[in-house]
Amino acid sequence: MSHRRVAILISGGGSNMVALARSMTGDHPARPVLVLANDHAAGGLARAAEMGIPTAVVDHRPFGKDRAGFEVELAAALDAAAPDIVALAGFMRILTAPFIDRYRGRMLNIHPSLLPKYRGLHTHERALAAGEGEHGCTVHEVTADLDDGPVLGQARVPVLAGDTAETLAARVLVMEHRLYPAVLRRFALGDRTPVFLP
Numbered sequence: 001m002s003h004r005r006v007a008i009l010i011s012g013g014g015s016n017m018v019a020l021a022r023s024m025t026g027d028h029p030a031r032p033v034l035v036l037a038n039d040h041a042a043g044g045l046a047r048a049a050e051m052g053i054p055t056a057v058v059d060h061r062p063f064g065k066d067r068a069g070f071e072v073e074l075a076a077a078l079d080a081a082a083p084d085i086v087a088l089a090g091f092m093r094i095l096t097a098p099f100i101d102r103y104r105g106r107m108l109n110i111h112p113s114l115l116p117k118y119r120g121l122h123t124h125e126r127a128l129a130a131g132e133g134e135h136g137c138t139v140h141e142v143t144a145d146l147d148d149g150p151v152l153g154q155a156r157v158p159v160l161a162g163d164t165a166e167t168l169a170a171r172v173l174v175m176e177h178r179l180y181p182a183v184l185r186r187f188a189l190g191d192r193t194p195v196f197l198p
């Protein structure tokens with residue numbers, strides 16, 4: 001079987017992209033074919049290039065409020081790589097329903113909370129403020145509803161006394177780097193059985 005082609009969308013450092021790319025070796029059924037950022041300054045672009053992965057940038061800023069215009073360019077850059085799977089990894093732009101529909105059933109995202117809790121931003125601060133005893137991250141299929149969609153995996157971490165948003169985020173990020181590759185491997189084999197860590 002030829003490998004499943006995976007495009008990864010980033011906005012920043014791309015640590016999840018690196019974890020995903022590093023996992024796609026040997027008998028893994030998928031390979032990274034593109035790392036696409038919405039910002040030329042995204043640190044993950046250099047890391048992808050170091051790993052020999054083709055990169056592209058579609059800067060959202062020139063489009064202002066014209067989401068559709070941005071997404072026309074985004075789709076063109078994506079389609080040029082003919083991905084079977086699109087993985088959002090620290091991608092910080094909200095995508096419209098028509099764009100998501102193009103990739104329905106083959107677009108994944110990782111979100112730093114135990115969905116359905118804490119959709120949206122500042123998840124670690126909010127979990128701490130709520131006095132949560134545990135927190136974590138979720139990989140889900142992307143649907144038109146923000147941070148919603150079928151759960152493909154979750155990883156839990158304890159909230160510890162004295163935690164700050166930074167210490168909690170760091171603990172979650174370690175699990176993100178384990179969870180996302182585990183989910184992608186299964187998903188690439190057509191298996192949607194959710195992964196739960198630990």
Ligand code: GRF
Binds near residue numbers: 137
């Ligand atoms: C992480 O907190 C992740 O949960 C969220 O974006 C942040 C940065 O991710 N999706 P990365 O290091 O750019 O992969």
